[in-house]
Amino acid sequence: xADEIKITCLHDKHVAxxxxxxxxxxxxxxxxxxxxxxxHNAVRKNVGVFDVSHMGEVRITGPEAEKFVNYIFTNDIAxxxxxxxFYGMMLYPDGGTVDxxxxxxxxxxxxxxxxxxxxxxxxxAWINEQAANFDxxxxxxxxxxxxxxxxGPEAEKxxxxxxxxxxxxxxFYTHKEVxxxxxxxxxxxxxxxxxxxxxxxxxxxxIMKMWxxxxxxxxxxxxxxxxxTLRFEAGLPLYGDELTPEISPIMATLGxxxxxxxxxxxxxxxxxxQQKAEGSAKxxxxxxxxxxxxxxxxxxxLDGENVVGYVTTGYRSISCEKSLAFALVDRAVGALGxxxxxxIRKKVFPATVVxxxxxxxxxxx
Amino acid sequence: MSKIIEGLFYSESHEYxxxxxxxxxxxxxxxxxxxxxxxxxxxxxxxxxxVVAGEEFGAVESTKAASDLFSPVSGTVVEVNExxxxxxxxxxxxAFENWIMKVELSDKGELDNLMDAxxxxxxxxx
Numbered sequence: 065x066a067d068e069i070k071i072t073c074l075h076d077k078h079v080a081x082x083x084x085x086x087x088x089x090x091x092x093x094x095x096x097x098x099x100x101x102x103x104h105n106a107v108r109k110n111v112g113v114f115d116v117s118h119m120g121e122v123r124i125t126g127p128e129a130e131k132f133v134n135y136i137f138t139n140d141i142a143x144x145x146x147x148x149x150f151y152g153m154m155l156y157p158d159g160g161t162v163d164x165x166x167x168x169x170x171x172x173x174x175x176x177x178x179x180x181x182x183x184x185x186x187x188x189a190w191i192n193e194q195a196a197n198f199d200x201x202x203x204x205x206x207x208x209x210x211x212x213x214x215x216g217p218e219a220e221k222x223x224x225x226x227x228x229x230x231x232x233x234x235x236f237y238t239h240k241e242v243x244x245x246x247x248x249x250x251x252x253x254x255x256x257x258x259x260x261x262x263x264x265x266x267x268x269x270x271i272m273k274m275w276x277x278x279x280x281x282x283x284x285x286x287x288x289x290x291x292x293t294l295r296f297e298a299g300l301p302l303y304g305d306e307l308t309p310e311i312s313p314i315m316a317t318l319g320x321x322x323x324x325x326x327x328x329x330x331x332x333x334x335x336x337x338q339q340k341a342e343g344s345a346k347x348x349x350x351x352x353x354x355x356x357x358x359x360x361x362x363x364x365x366l367d368g369e370n371v372v373g374y375v376t377t378g379y380r381s382i383s384c385e386k387s388l389a390f391a392l393v394d395r396a397v398g399a400l401g402x403x404x405x406x407x408i409r410k411k412v413f414p415a416t417v418v419x420x421x422x423x424x425x426x427x428x429x
Numbered sequence: 430m431s432k433i434i435e436g437l438f439y440s441e442s443h444e445y446x447x448x449x450x451x452x453x454x455x456x457x458x459x460x461x462x463x464x465x466x467x468x469x470x471x472x473x474x475x476x477x478x479x480v481v482a483g484e485e486f487g488a489v490e491s492t493k494a495a496s497d498l499f500s501p502v503s504g505t506v507v508e509v510n511e512x513x514x515x516x517x518x519x520x521x522x523x524a525f526e527n528w529i530m531k532v533e534l535s536d537k538g539e540l541d542n543l544m545d546a547x548x549x550x551x552x553x554x555x
Contacts (some may be wrong), residue, residue: 100492101467289493357516358470358490380469381493387470409472409488 071267074118089181091118094287104382106284111216113278116288118181120348126200129173140323149237152321155332159312180303210271212318215261226281236429258298258425298422305376313341317346347398350420351389357387357408367397431460439549440501452554456528468520473509504532
């Protein structure tokens with residue numbers, strides 16, 4: 065049944081904790097346990113744990129694995145050290161975004177791709193289609209892997225003390241494989257919150273055990289509600305809002321993850337190069353309101369009387385205590401400091417173009 | 430279990446009216462504030478605005494979402510609860526004490542279309 069809602073291995077535990085559950089990307093996921101603000105602040109000031117088992121995983125191996133991944137991925141993984149993690153996108157030839165993802169270099173010609181839950185079917189089909197001309201094996205492993213994210217300034221301490229996983233040797237955007245309860249698990253210093261933190265990929269039994277240990281140790285369970293407020297403040301995009309088949313990484317101002325000059329190029333490279341050279345018609349910007357009114361996805365952005373774009377994500381920011389938004393607007397009106405406005409229901413509120421990184425991330429590099 | 434007060438009139442969209450003479454104090458119910466979670470913004474009408482029964486007059490917002498407010502009565506807004514501008518969370522503390530707007534009722538007959546406390550209690554299943 066294609067439309068049947070899926071659950072993660074931690075579903076019963078979320079329900080037992082009294083979480084507000086809601087469908088997300090085909091999964092019945094926890095939105096919040098104790099309130100978005102409480103969970104958000106736990107991650108900013110202490111530590112929180114997220115069930116992100118809905119994320120998809122694809123392993124790519126074979127003699128041409130590196131060549132292939134580099135061809136479908138915007139960032140440059142050529143010759144990278146084993147243990148490195150890369151962020152980037154897969155693009156359509158016109159520069160529109162198939163998905164944004166992480167690529168883990170597991171070994172020579174051995175890569176682990178982490179993709180968005182909502183895009184799993186589409187991505188796997190896309191990867192398989194592109195793989196036809198390469199000597200590679202594409203192994204879809206989403207059914208096997210469950211995933212936890214432990215995030216916050218106390219994350220490193222928590223990983224050691226509660227899970228007995230010493231992560232002091234991991235630098236930002238690196239990973240290692242560890243033997244744990246008789247299986248090989250993957251641990252990386254990555255996340256989606258703007259704080260230091262780790263992500264763990266393992267079988268369902270191991271993830272369930274780790275979750276129980278973390279909850280018993282008093283680590284705050286965190287739902288998808290604060291995952292979104294946290295990533296938003298840190299200036300991180302969400303596929304579906306800031307990146308879509310119509311929004312290229314150049315438009316989303318994520319050009320630093322698109323290595324236009326790498327050997328062999330990548331799918332969508334020429335479109336990105338053209339957008340970069342000519343300036344894309346649309347551009348993602350940050351907007352700050354003086355008022356407390358809250359901009360939401362889809363609200364119109366105006367320059368005087370003219371509609372010049374729309375809000376992709378907006379919140380009353382918990383950490384910045386301001387009303388803030390990402391918006392896709394005409395490039396001509398997207399300069400920092402420019403005065404625009406946002407229509408919120410019947411009223412129009414002034415908004416200033418600001419940098420998208422509203423909250424300065426505290427990564428441990 | 431949420432609080433429900435006798436003597437108020439309730440709408441299906443979880444607003445209440447407390448009637449005093451020709452005026453009605455309109456807010457959201459305790460049940461509604463509980464469902465919303467922390468209120469972080471209240472979009473209120475302005476004094477002298479005309480509101481119409483069943484039509485939108487503002488919104489209450491949590492971090493996650495905005496919920497439109499529908500007026501249970503028709504009339505003219507004579508006062509808004511300005512305390513909510515600085516402290517929207519007052520609605521979570523006491524939704525019945527912290528009304529949103531005071532309306533001069535143009536048709537008290539409309540109150541017959543609303544529920545009493547027992548009716549509302551039955552509707553939310555408590």
